[in-house]
Amino acid sequence: xxxxxxxxxxxxxxxxxxxSFIAKDPVSIxxxxxxxxxxxxxxxxAAILAWGQRPVILKKAAxxxxxxxxxxxxxxxxxxxxxxxxxxxxxxRTFNFTDTAYFxxxxxxxxxxxxxxxxxxxxxxxxxxxxxxxRHLEHFHDQFCSLPHFTPRTxxxxxxxxxxxxxxxxxxxxxxxxxxxxxxxxxxxxxxxRPDQLVIPIDVHVGRVANLLGLLPQRSxxxxxxxxxxxxxxxxxxxxxxxxxxxxxxxxxxxxxxEGEM
Numbered sequence: 001x002x003x004x005x006x007x008x009x010x011x012x013x014x015x016x017x018x019x020s021f022i023a024k025d026p027v028s029i030x031x032x033x034x035x036x037x038x039x040x041x042x043x044x045x046a047a048i049l050a051w052g053q054r055p056v057i058l059k060k061a062a063x064x065x066x067x068x069x070x071x072x073x074x075x076x077x078x079x080x081x082x083x084x085x086x087x088x089x090x091x092x093r094t095f096n097f098t099d100t101a102y103f104x105x106x107x108x109x110x111x112x113x114x115x116x117x118x119x120x121x122x123x124x125x126x127x128x129x130x131x132x133x134x135r136h137l138e139h140f141h142d143q144f145c146s147l148p149h150f151t152p153r154t155x156x157x158x159x160x161x162x163x164x165x166x167x168x169x170x171x172x173x174x175x176x177x178x179x180x181x182x183x184x185x186x187x188x189x190x191x192x193x194r195p196d197q198l199v200i201p202i203d204v205h206v207g208r209v210a211n212l213l214g215l216l217p218q219r220s221x222x223x224x225x226x227x228x229x230x231x232x233x234x235x236x237x238x239x240x241x242x243x244x245x246x247x248x249x250x251x252x253x254x255x256x257x258x259e260g261e262m
Contacts, residue, residue: 021255023238029065048170116189134232138161178190216237
């Protein structure tokens with residue numbers, strides 16, 4: 001990697017990792033809250049809905065907050081079947097009422113037994129020696145899909161490396177929850193998953209800029225659909241620049257792309 005590219009990535013990572021980044025990004029949704037469980041629930045949901053234009057994503061996530069009376073955690077714990085009717089018209093692309101109902105059911109079942117969603121991502125052995133969050137994501141997928149009334153159509157919204165998915169949305173959520181710095185964008189609420197285990201979420205902007213900078217494997221092109229191996233390979237390249245926090249360069253790659261700088 002050339003010194004010019006290294007300098008560019010460092011400058012842009014610092015330039016975009018600041019509070020001014022929040023307003024237009026889905027991370028602004030969990031930033032509306034102070035309670036950890038509210039942050040987790042709406043951070044997770046905003047990340048899962050994060051495909052398409054950012055203004056639409058923010059609008060749909062805000063609609064969900066309103067449908068939960070502005071208090072996601074309280075609603076999750078205390079709603080009953082009659083309360084589900086208000087969500088009948090909620091839809092975002094392929095995410096529909098069936099998916100919403102299952103998400104609410106999973107959250108209610110889960111949070112009545114656990115204080116933090118972090119537990120759902122922790123394999124039984126804790127995976128402290130793992131170099132990536134692969135097993136964390138696979139464990140979460142299995143946990144999420146485990147309720148007796150699981151709806152198979154909802155599985156497509158919860159990616160897993162076991163299907164070689166790039167897991168972009170879940171990796172973005174993990175970045176929000178795990179990364180810890182003093183810049184005010186990521187929350188750093190979780191402590192049992194390490195920042196160095198994170199894998200970079202590859203969306204169209206990150207993939208395009210990474211290709212232009214020559215950071216992706218040779219087989220990757222601007223039209224190649226990224227998979228789990230591509231995400232890990234890009235992360236390994238960025239790990240050369242920051243072994244303890246390689247995913248901080250998500251800010252640089254995404255920012256350069258979405259702001260039209262490249």
